Amino acid sequence: MIEGGKISSRQLLWLLITTILSTAILFLPSIVVAEAKQDGWLSAIFATFVGLLVVLVVSTLGLRFPQQTIVEYSEIILGRFLGKIVGLVFIWFFLHMSAIVVREFAEFMVVSFMPKTPLMVFILTFVLLSAFVLRGGIEVIARTNEVFFPVIFFLIIIVTILVVKDADFTRLMPMLERGISPVLKGTIIPAGWQGEIVVLAFLLPYLNRIHEGRRAGSLALLVVGFFLFLAEVLTVAVFGAEVAARTLFPTFNLVRYISIAGFLEHLDPFFMIFWIGSVFIKITLFYYITCLAIAQWLNLRDYKPITLPVATIISALSVLLFDNITELVNFIAKVWGPYALSIQLGIPALLLVVAMLRRQGKR
Amino acid sequence: MKKRIAVFLILVLSLTNSGCWNRVEIEDLAVVLLIGLDKAKEEGKVRITVQLARPEEMVGGTAEGGRVTKKAVWVTASTGDSICDAQQNLAMHVSRELFWAHTRAIIIGEELAREGIAPVIDFVDRRRDLRRRMGIVVVRGEARELLEAEPGLEKTSGQVYSGLLVRLFRHSKAAVSDLRDIYEMLTSRGIHPTTSSIELVELKDEKNTKKQPKLTGTAVFRDDKLIGWLDEAETRGFLFLKGKKVTGIFTVKCPVCEEKNVSIMSTRSSTSIKPQLVDGELTLAVQIKAEGDVLEQMCRDDLSRPEIIGALNQRFAQAIKAEVIAALNKAQRNYQVDIFGFGQAVNRKFPKLWQKIEYKWDEEFPELPVKISIEAKIRRLGMISGPTTKP
Numbered sequence A: 001m002i003e004g005g006k007i008s009s010r011q012l013l014w015l016l017i018t019t020i021l022s023t024a025i026l027f028l029p030s031i032v033v034a035e036a037k038q039d040g041w042l043s044a045i046f047a048t049f050v051g052l053l054v055v056l057v058v059s060t061l062g063l064r065f066p067q068q069t070i071v072e073y074s075e076i077i078l079g080r081f082l083g084k085i086v087g088l089v090f091i092w093f094f095l096h097m098s099a100i101v102v103r104e105f106a107e108f109m110v111v112s113f114m115p116k117t118p119l120m121v122f123i124l125t126f127v128l129l130s131a132f133v134l135r136g137g138i139e140v141i142a143r144t145n146e147v148f149f150p151v152i153f154f155l156i157i158i159v160t161i162l163v164v165k166d167a168d169f170t171r172l173m174p175m176l177e178r179g180i181s182p183v184l185k186g187t188i189i190p191a192g193w194q195g196e197i198v199v200l201a202f203l204l205p206y207l208n209r210i211h212e213g214r215r216a217g218s219l220a221l222l223v224v225g226f227f228l229f230l231a232e233v234l235t236v237a238v239f240g241a242e243v244a245a246r247t248l249f250p251t252f253n254l255v256r257y258i259s260i261a262g263f264l265e266h267l268d269p270f271f272m273i274f275w276i277g278s279v280f281i282k283i284t285l286f287y288y289i290t291c292l293a294i295a296q297w298l299n300l301r302d303y304k305p306i307t308l309p310v311a312t313i314i315s316a317l318s319v320l321l322f323d324n325i326t327e328l329v330n331f332i333a334k335v336w337g338p339y340a341l342s343i344q345l346g347i348p349a350l351l352l353v354v355a356m357l358r359r360q361g362k363r
Numbered sequence B: 001m002k003k004r005i006a007v008f009l010i011l012v013l014s015l016t017n018s019g020c021w022n023r024v025e026i027e028d029l030a031v032v033l034l035i036g037l038d039k040a041k042e043e044g045k046v047r048i049t050v051q052l053a054r055p056e057e058m059v060g061g062t063a064e065g066g067r068v069t070k071k072a073v074w075v076t077a078s079t080g081d082s083i084c085d086a087q088q089n090l091a092m093h094v095s096r097e098l099f100w101a102h103t104r105a106i107i108i109g110e111e112l113a114r115e116g117i118a119p120v121i122d123f124v125d126r127r128r129d130l131r132r133r134m135g136i137v138v139v140r141g142e143a144r145e146l147l148e149a150e151p152g153l154e155k156t157s158g159q160v161y162s163g164l165l166v167r168l169f170r171h172s173k174a175a176v177s178d179l180r181d182i183y184e185m186l187t188s189r190g191i192h193p194t195t196s197s198i199e200l201v202e203l204k205d206e207k208n209t210k211k212q213p214k215l216t217g218t219a220v221f222r223d224d225k226l227i228g229w230l231d232e233a234e235t236r237g238f239l240f241l242k243g244k245k246v247t248g249i250f251t252v253k254c255p256v257c258e259e260k261n262v263s264i265m266s267t268r269s270s271t272s273i274k275p276q277l278v279d280g281e282l283t284l285a286v287q288i289k290a291e292g293d294v295l296e297q298m299c300r301d302d303l304s305r306p307e308i309i310g311a312l313n314q315r316f317a318q319a320i321k322a323e324v325i326a327a328l329n330k331a332q333r334n335y336q337v338d339i340f341g342f343g344q345a346v347n348r349k350f351p352k353l354w355q356k357i358e359y360k361w362d363e364e365f366p367e368l369p370v371k372i373s374i375e376a377k378i379r380r381l382g383m384i385s386g387p388t389t390k391p
Helices: A009-064 A070-078 A080-112 A119-134 A138-166 A181-206 A210-239 A241-245 A250-257 A268-297 A304-321 A325-357 B002-016 B083-090 B110-115 B118-126 B143-148 B157-166 B179-187 B232-242 B306-335 B342-349 B351-367
Strands: B029-039 B046-053 B073-080 B097-099 B105-109 B135-139 B194-203 B210-222 B225-230 B248-253 B261-278 B281-297 B370-380
Touching (some): A009 A070, A009 A080, A009 A181, A009 A210, A009 A241, A009 A250, A009 A268, A070 A181, A070 A268, A070 A325, A080 A119, A080 A268, A080 A304, A119 A138, A119 A268, A119 A304, A138 A210, A138 A250, A138 A268, A181 A210, A181 A268, A181 A325, A210 B179, A268 A304, B029 B110, B029 B143, B029 B157, B046 B083, B046 B143, B073 B083, B083 B118, B105 B110, B105 B118, B110 B225, B118 B179, B135 B143, B135 B157, B135 B179, B135 B210, B179 B194, B210 B232, B210 B306, B225 B232, B225 B306, B232 B261, B232 B306, B248 B306, B261 B306, B261 B342, B281 B351, B306 B351, B342 B351
Parallel strands (some): B029 B097, B105 B135, B281 B370
Antiparallel strands (some): B029 B046, B046 B073, B210 B225
C-alpha cells in the first residue's frame, strides 16, 4: 500500500467538516441567494440530502472493496481500460478542484485584505506549505486539522451569536415566493459542495474502523448543512436577499458588520484565522488525494516523488483557469454544480450498479 | 553541520524577509473622521471633503511651554471626475496616508443627493476599509460647511455626530440609516430610502453665535434621488409607521383645565402592519401600541384619578395619531413614495398579489387606504402622586 497511515473516525469527521465548510461558507451564500432569494436556507437543506446520497453510494462501494480506493476498484469493476479512464477523470477532478480552491483562497486574500500583494505569493506559499505537510501522509494532515478544527468551530459559533442581534427574520418571508423551482436551481451549487464528501472514496481504506466511515461522512454533512443553513438564514436576515445576492462574500460582511456596544467591532482578523486555517486543510487534502490517485493510477510504490510536480501544476492551473474574479464566480455559479455532481455522484453510482450486477466485491 | 546551516539560514531569512514591505507607520497616517461629498462647482465633478484627526491635539491638557495649540482636526477638500478620482487627488496635498477604517459617517450634500446617491453607495460598499455599519446622512446645504463647523462641546464635528447618534432615543425625531439599510432600501422593491438629515443651525447659547450641527428630521428619496424632507414631528410618525420603537416626549392639553400642557414620555412602542383584502381591494391595517409615563404637568389640577388617566390616554393616542397621519399624508400626497416599506409587508402577506402589482407599486401606494388604530396607555406618574396645590 502506498499510504501506511491510519486515521480514526473522529479525525475523519473533523477533516470532512473543515474541508467542505471552509470555502462553502464564504462563496455559497451569495450565489445561492441570487437564485433562491430568501429561500436559500431551503437550498442548503436539499443540498445536504444530495450529499447524503453520495455518502451512501461511496461508502457502499468502499465496504465492497475495503483496502482499495476508487481508482483501484474501478479497474476491477469496469476492466482495465475503462477503469483507467475513470481513474483519470478523478485525477483531473481533484487536480482541478485543488487549483480552484487555491485560486479562491488567493482571490479572497487579495480582494479583502492585501490588494497590493501579487496573487502568486499567496498561491505559492500555500501550495508549498501543503506540499510539506503532505509528505507526512494522511495521519499528519488529520492531526494538523485537530489543531485547527476547535478554533474554527469556536469562531463560527461566536460569530453566529454576535450577529443574531442585527438579524430581522421577517426578511425571510415570504417563503417560496416564486415556487419551488428557484430553490431547486439554487440547490445544485451547494450540492456540488456537499458532494465533495466523495473524498471518502479515497479515505475509507485508511480508516481504522472502516464501518464507521458512513456514519462519520453523514454526520459531517449534517454539521456542514447546519452551518450552511445558518449562513443563508443570517445573511438574508441581516442584509436582505437583494443585498446578500449583490455581495461577493456576504458572510465576511456579516463579521464586519458586528458591533457590540460600540467597542466589540472590526472582527475581520478572526475571520481571516478561520479562513486561512480551514482552507489550508482543504487544499492539503485535495492535493494529497490528487497525488495518491496519480500514484495508484501509475502503480507507483510511493506518491512522494510526484508531490512537487503536482504542486507546480496546481499553482500554474490556478492562475491560468480564470482571468478575473467574475469568471471565477460565474464558473462556480453556472458550471460547477452539474460538472461536480456528475463526477461525485454519477460515476460512483455507475460503478456501484455495475458492481452489483456483476456481483463483485464483498457484500 | 548541514542541518545547522539550514536552521541558521531559515532564521536569518525569516527575520529579514518578513512581510513588512508595504507597512505604514502610525505617525504617517491621517485618520479620516468624516467624509463629506458635494457637487463641485465645475460641471460634472465631485468634491470630497475629509475631516482628518490631529491626534497630538486630541488629547486633553492645557497648552504650556509656549506651544501653539492647533485645532484638533484639519478639514480639506479635493475635486475630481468621480468620487475615487477626487479621493486620489487628496494625496496631492495631504502629506500622510489617509486611513479610512475609522470614518464615522458620510455626509452627502443636498445638491449631490438630489442628483442621486447610488454612486456614493457603490463607492463605499466596494471598498474594503469602509464598513456597512457606517451612517449615511444628508446635509441641508453643503457637506463641506458642516465638516468645517466648530463644535461648542466637542473637539470635532465627527464627535458631535457620534454623540447625537447615541442619544437619538431621547427624542426619536431623527433616524439615521447605515449603509446596509440604504443599500437594502435601494435594491428592494416596495420601499424607498430614507435617512436622517443634518443641518447647520445658529444656536445662540453662547455670547458669540456659532453654527452648530443638528439632526433635523428625515431626508426622503425616490429611488436614489433626494426629493424632500420630513420635519421632526413627521419623522416620529414615520418611525411609528415603519415599526421602529419611538421614545420621546408628547405634550397634550390637560384634560381638566384644557389649557396647560402635560408632558408624556413614551417609553415603549410597537407597530403591527397587516395588509388585508377587503372585497378584493388591498387595504392596510396599522396597529400602534404605546406606553408612557407622565413626566410633568404645567397646571395644578389633580391627575391622579383613573378617569383622568383614561382621558389622558386618549389624548396621548391622539397626539401620536396626529404625527402618524402627518407623515402618511406627506408620503402619500406630497412625495408619493412608499418610505414605510408597506410594499414589503404586502409582499410578505400576499406574495401572489404582489407579483402583479410590484412594478406599479409607486402608482398604487398614494391610493392605498391605511387604517390606523392606536392604543396608548399611561402607566406611571413619576415620583409624586398629587398636584402642587393646597388641600
